[in-house]
Amino acid sequence: MPTIFIAGDSTAARKAADRKPETGWGEHLPKELAPGIAVDNRAINGRSTKSFIVEGRLDDILRDFRSGDYLFIQFGHNDEKIEDPLRYTDPDRDYRSNLRLFIEAARSRGGFPVLLTSVSRRRFTADGEPDPLAVGPYPQAMREVAEATGTPLLDIFAASQELYRSLGTEGSRRLLLHLAPGEHPNYPEGVTDDTHFSEEGAVRIAELVGAAIAGCPALAALVPGAGTESGLNLRPGIPLNLGVRAHDIRHQSLPELVRKLQAYRFNHIQFAARKSFPDSVPALSSLSPGAAAYFGEAFRQAGIRIAVLGCYVNIVATDPAAREQALQDFAVHLRLARDFGATFVGTETGSVGQGYTTDNFTEDAFLKVVDSVRRMVTEAERFGVTVGIEAGQNHPLHSAPLAKRLLELVPSNNLQIILDCANLMSPDNYLRQEEVIQEALELLDNRIALIHLKDFDVRDGQIVIVPVGQGRLQFAPILRYMKYRRPHIQGILESTTEEHLPGSIDYLQRLYDEV
DSSP states (O other): OOOEEEEEEETTOOOGGGGGTOOOOTGEEEEETTOOOOEEOOOOOOOHHHHHTTHHHHHHHHOOTTTTTTTEEOOTTTOTTTTOTOOOOOTTHHHHHHHHHHHHHHHHOOOEEEEEEEOOSSOOOTTSSOTTTTTTTTTHHHHHHHHHHHHHHEEEEHHHHHHHHHHHHHGGGGGGGOTTHHHHHHHHOOOEEEEOOOOHHHHHHHHHHHHHTTGGGGGGGSSSOOOTOOOOEEEEEEEEEEEGGGSSSOOOSHHHHHHHHHTTTTTTTOOOOOHHHOOOOOOOOGGOOOHHHHHOOOOOOHTTTEEEEEEOTTTTTTTHHHHHHHHHHHHHHHHHHHHOOEEEEEEEEOSSSSSOOOOOOOOHHHHHHHHHHHHHHHHHHHHEEEEEEEOOTTTTSSSHHHHHHHHHSSSOOOOEEEEEEEGGGTTTTTGHHHHHHHHHHHHHHHHHHHHOEEEEEETEEEEEOOOSSSSSSSOOOHHIIIIIIIIOOOEESSSOOOOGHHHHHHHHHHHHHHH
8 A cells, every 4th residue: 555755834733732732634644545544744933945855865865766656746835935045935936847847756656746835824815805915926826847847736726715705803812722821732832823632623734635635536535435346436435325305296285295205215305394294284374383293293203304404585575574574584494404313404695685686686676585594593603593595696605605605694503504506697797607616615614514416507597497407507516516525415306397307316316426
């Protein structure tokens, strides 16, 4: 089995007992790798590409390096120290030539070099965004060397910036070495360090490295569940966790619905009681604990979990009375969620008018969403339940950046996102859907609680929803995210009617196995 050698600086290096709780990500990398893959961490504090080579540390690695081994190369933090001639390298000249020395050294011994852009420093701009120049021009220089030399690249700078963005200025603090005076005996006067990691931070960065390895075909053999000879299902132990929207299944009774769900082997559903059983729920406000327990117990006994309790209401209705009724109906679902056996209640935002209106795209409409969601989340916090909000084209919440902004304006862990990438498509952006999908996955990331799987086509210049596998949506990046970044996350088929279910399930499973 191969060994991964790490050549790098203090962000990856092992830390002595007198430096703890400072931790390098390399200390936690073995947990991300397939059994039998060894890690020899030669990263050391304070080194640049220049000083690492001059001190003979690359030569030391090469003495132990064998054909088939991997050399992970991550430098930049100390290369930018222009005040220190023993470490500084020009990002356009000697930094690039030094990286090529590492690459050529590994290849000359039958090994595999891998470039990792520097982990970002925790540094934010005035508008609260991670500083794109937190490690100067060095990450981009490494990207260009990777492309020029055909070397696999793990873009940990970009990944760590997204991690910091998702946690925010305060939430990201715990990933770095921040200690109050007297909090730890190794730092009696305290420390504020936005470059080096706490134990938790090192674990999270190692997870980013593991995810990047898993997403790189050339390195797939290094991760758990490495591919078979066919190259399919690189993580066979991580199944596609597929459910369905219950009211897409035709049924006359609750027992019939349960039997059909079991026949398709769905273990979770999105359940909107009024849509599935309008006779039992003549109005959303008429739901009772008894009705909730009736449905919930039937699904529990069948081994089916209500992943989302659907409550389709218009939380931005122009008529104040209608809007208030919508919020009251949603509150009923929050109060009864646990009687259903659910902890997650979901909705879209609705419309300020009847159907399509450009008024939905105004700041006033968005602020109505914020106001309503604040009330919903306050109620959810009382009952220990989570609110799930879904963005949709032609709604006031119609893009991933707006969803991200909502999360920032309503800072509660009881608010999460239901991601439906088909809902983000419009006649104007569907040709850029790879960019739109990637933006959503990166911006919302660990605030995505569940993913709707829906497809679309474009007809007469309009977006039309079609059964999964019969349209234009690029499911591969979504399924890759589900498989590698968020294993076991629930995916729910939506707007795929029963006659199309077998084909759609097969399509998604085959694609999931291939990514």
